[in-house]
Amino acid sequence: MNFGILGAxxxxxxxxxxxxxxxxxxxxxxxxxxxxxxxxxxxxxxxLKNIRVNVPLTHDLNEFLNFTDIxxxxxxxxxxxxxxxxxxxxxxxxxxxxxxxxxxxxKTQKRVSEIxxxxxxxxxxxxxxxxxxxxVASKIPTAVTLAGEHYEFLQKIISNDYFRVxxxxxxxxxxxxxxxxxxxxxxxxxxxxxxGWDNSKAAxxxxxxxxxxxxxQYFGAKKETFFGLAxxxxxxxxxxxxxxxxxxxxxxxxxxxxxxxxxxxSKMVAEGMYTVKAVVDFSKKVGxxxxxxxxxxxxxxxxxxxxxxMLELMNRPLKNEWYI
Ligand SMILES: NC(=O)C1=CN([C@@H]2O[C@H](COP(=O)(O)OP(=O)(O)OC[C@H]3O[C@@H](n4cnc5c(N)ncnc54)[C@H](O)[C@@H]3O)[C@@H](O)[C@H]2O)C=CC1
Ligand SMILES: O=C(CO)COP(=O)(O)O
Numbered sequence: 070m071n072f073g074i075l076g077a078x079x080x081x082x083x084x085x086x087x088x089x090x091x092x093x094x095x096x097x098x099x100x101x102x103x104x105x106x107x108x109x110x111x112x113x114x115x116x117l118k119n120i121r122v123n124v125p126l127t128h129d130l131n132e133f134l135n136f137t138d139i140x141x142x143x144x145x146x147x148x149x150x151x152x153x154x155x156x157x158x159x160x161x162x163x164x165x166x167x168x169x170x171x172x173x174x175x176k177t178q179k180r181v182s183e184i185x186x187x188x189x190x191x192x193x194x195x196x197x198x199x200x201x202x203x204x205v206a207s208k209i210p211t212a213v214t215l216a217g218e219h220y221e222f223l224q225k226i227i228s229n230d231y232f233r234v235x236x237x238x239x240x241x242x243x244x245x246x247x248x249x250x251x252x253x254x255x256x257x258x259x260x261x262x263x264x265g266w267d268n269s270k271a272a273x274x275x276x277x278x279x280x281x282x283x284x285x286q287y288f289g290a291k292k293e294t295f296f297g298l299a300x301x302x303x304x305x306x307x308x309x310x311x312x313x314x315x316x317x318x319x320x321x322x323x324x325x326x327x328x329x330x331x332x333x334x335s336k337m338v339a340e341g342m343y344t345v346k347a348v349v350d351f352s353k354k355v356g357x358x359x360x361x362x363x364x365x366x367x368x369x370x371x372x373x374x375x376x377x378x379m380l381e382l383m384n385r386p387l388k389n390e391w392y393i
């Protein structure tokens with residue numbers, strides 16, 4: 070089988086190297102020609118320092134689609150639709166779609182599987198969990214969750230002695246957990262920026278998990294999914310890791326206060342800053358209480374003082390129900 074990976078960022082390349090280690094055929098599509106040429110020549114990417122890129126890249130979508138049997142999505146969620154518009158006529162060539170991206174589209178409030186089904190009538194799977202590209206590319210032992218169609222085949226083909234794939238039958242839960250933990254990691258970064266307190270971080274992560282579950286259950290996600298690698302596993306790594314772009318964005322907003330300034334000076338894609346918009350819009354519309362997400366939104370987009378957010382979160386009416 071030939072794996073065609075859409076997206077030549079850190080995760081697309083690290084995952085491509087992983088598949089090569091498993092003797093699969095891989096081609097990565099990148100949208101910037103100069104970057105693609107540079108990576109092909111140097112076998113290096115600025116996204117992953119000290120890592121050799123073991124897979125070829127192309128900028129040519131025709132070449133990419135002629136090669137591809139299994140289409141792997143590794144572009145930021147807000148751009149998936151734009152890329153699909155360019156490739157939808159190749160549906161007959163694609164045997165299976167495997168999604169690696171974690172987020173919710175702002176303008177439609179859709180998950181990736183829902184965007185995919187607008188364009189393709191093709192089997193779909195999603196792979197998610199605590200898997201920073203930098204560590205996977207360095208072959209650090211990692212375990213993730215896979216949900217969707219052809220899961221047994223994918224589990225075997227992707228797993229190896231440093232990457233272990235567990236299976237789940239909850240596509241909705243895996244997608245929502247992966248999207249929401251990015252929002253929560255921004256909140257964790259904000260806490261780190263304010264003081265890096267242990268008690269507060271533990272409380273935040275626990276309540277974040279609760280908020281993720283409530284949101285997920287609205288869409289029929291299973292609670293247990295959030296207690297697995299795609300849920301609490303990814304929440305732990307993203308809220309604590311030095312590699313996390315979402316956590317770093319939280320830290321930066323405390324220091325620099327101005328989101329547009331941060332984005333001008335940085336190439337990083339922090340999916341949570343987009344997903345939070347979709348989550349806050351949707352949860353307000355249907356009446357799901359999402360206090361942490363709301364505060365992340367207020368701090369990023371309305372310039373709210375993070376200290377005030379924390380004070381208000383602590384002073385919400387006390388709960389008189391049993392909580393996890
Ligand atoms: N970096 C990581 O450790 C992990 C990332 N992910 C997820 O994978 C997805 C991709 O993340 P990364 O590779 O880290 O991001 P990245 O920022 O390193 O790269 C994203 C890629 O998408 C491309 N891109 C940006 N805008 C585009 C557009 N308009 N059209 C087409 N391509 C465009 C970029 O040029 C780049 O090649 C995200 O959803 C992220 O949450 C999931 C697991 C681990
Ligand atoms: O999803 C990730 C790790 O599992 C990557 O998180 P960041 O996008 O915050 O770096």
